[in-house]
Amino acid sequence: MPRPIEARIDLAALRHNYLLAQRRARVGNPAAQAWAVIKANAYGHGLLRAAGALADLADGFALLDLADAVSLREAGIRQPMLLLEGFFEPADLEICAQYRLTVVVHRLEQLLMLGRAVLPAALPIYLKLNTGMNRLGLSDDELPAAWREIERASTIGPVTLMSHFAEADGTERERCIDWQLQRFARMIEGCAAAAGLPVSLANSAAILRYARTAGAWVRPGIMLYGGSPFADESAAQLGLAPVMTLRSRIIAVQHVEAGERVGYGGTFVARQPTRVGIVACGYADGYPRHAGTGTPILVAGERTQTLGRVSMDMLACDLSELPTVGVDAPVVLWGEGMPADEVAAAAGTISYELFCALARRVPLVVV
Incomplete structure (x- = not known):
């Protein structure tokens, strides 16, 4: 019998979340299209699996690796594809050009490479402007030189302007995006050639909270997988459905007296007699090692909490209030019935990291 742990991937939920992103974007712009962001192996959900599930819905797919884009084309995916970090050499x-990809250009050197290239077809580009994230993108000072290169390069096709919000998930609402929108507008005003070009700005947080940011294309990421981009609003409140459910079972029960410790380092000390359930899931499965006592967990459909330090292959949970629950009881680590955002918050991280960290050794069940 295999070890009792699996991750259930619900493709109907993925489709539901993508359609929700489309609908929300079109509140701000009825003509808006949505890149399904499937970078990082579709946030741990499976690149080909996610693309296949959305193949008849998605306006396009956004990802990082050139090899991944090639694999999708060769698997029959025909929609536009956007390389979010562009090309490297x-x-x-x-x-x-051969695989009909759109590339993000975020530095002058990339434009120079394009200008010198001999290609069978011009490449559509997304010109990324740095409006304050200070990660990727051209500055005000670099824009004039960038436009000169664009205008003289026959290898550059249609241009879309792009930037990325640093604080769209913040609690100060409009202020969180206004300062970047203002910088973006100033940068465009300073360059006549940029006027009237299509724009792509909105990530998941902006799609859900700021309809006015929906340009020609939006870029839903975490919301596709059922995670909330906000600390103050749950995925369920936003109408999102969990796509990944990590499930296991209780494989042992210990009876611990007051004063006894549980797990490595003895970080949990029982204050009273405690029933401790041992779950077949640990950090080698992708569960966060830094999730301490009190992290929520669902056992036999009832909420309880983890106890002590997470081990490589196991973790402990409190069964004191669940006297009829024992060995073989079902456990949900995150997903259906136990929001990944709650687990992530208790562990001092975000749901993105939980999904991406799912280990290859965890069997997948696709619905």
Whole structure:
């Protein structure tokens, strides 16, 4: 019998969440289209699996790796594809043209590479502007030189303007995006050639909270997988459905007296007699090791909490209030009935990390 742990991937939930992103974007712009962001192996859900589930819905797919884009094309995916970090060397460009990819350009050197390339077709580009995230993107000072390169390069096709919000998930609402929108507008005003070009700004948080940011294209990421981008609003409140449910079972029960410790380092000390359930899931499965006592967990459909330090292959939970629950009881670590956002918050992280960290050794069950 295999070890009793699995991750259930609900493709109907993925489709539901994508359609929700589309609908919310079109509140702000009825013509808005949505890139399904499937980078990082579709946030741990499976690149080909996610793309296949959305193949008849998605306006396009956004990802990072050139090899992943090629694999999707060869699997029959025909929608536009956007490489979010663009290309890294001149040799990439011929492949991008061959497979009809759109590339993000975020530095002048990339434009110079494009200008020198000999390609069978011009490449559509997303010109990324740095409006305050200070991660990728061209500055005010670099824009004039960038436009000169764009205007003289026959290898550059249609241009879309792009930026990325740093604080769209913040609690101060409009202020969180206004300062970047203002910078974006100033940058465009300072460059006549940029006027009237299509725009892509909105991530999951902006799609859900700021309809006015929906340009020609939006870029839903975490919301596709049923995670909330907000600390003050749950996925369920936003109408999102969990796509990944990590499930296991109780494999042992210990009876611990007051004063006894549980787990490595003895970080949990029982204050009273305690029933402790041992779950077949640990950090080698992708559960966060830094999730301490009190992290929520669902056992036999009832909420309880973890106890002590997470081990490589096991963790402990409190069964004191669940006297009829014993060995073989079902456990949900996150997903259906136990929001990943709650688990992540208790562990001092975000649901993105939980999903992406799912270990390869965990069997997948696809619905």
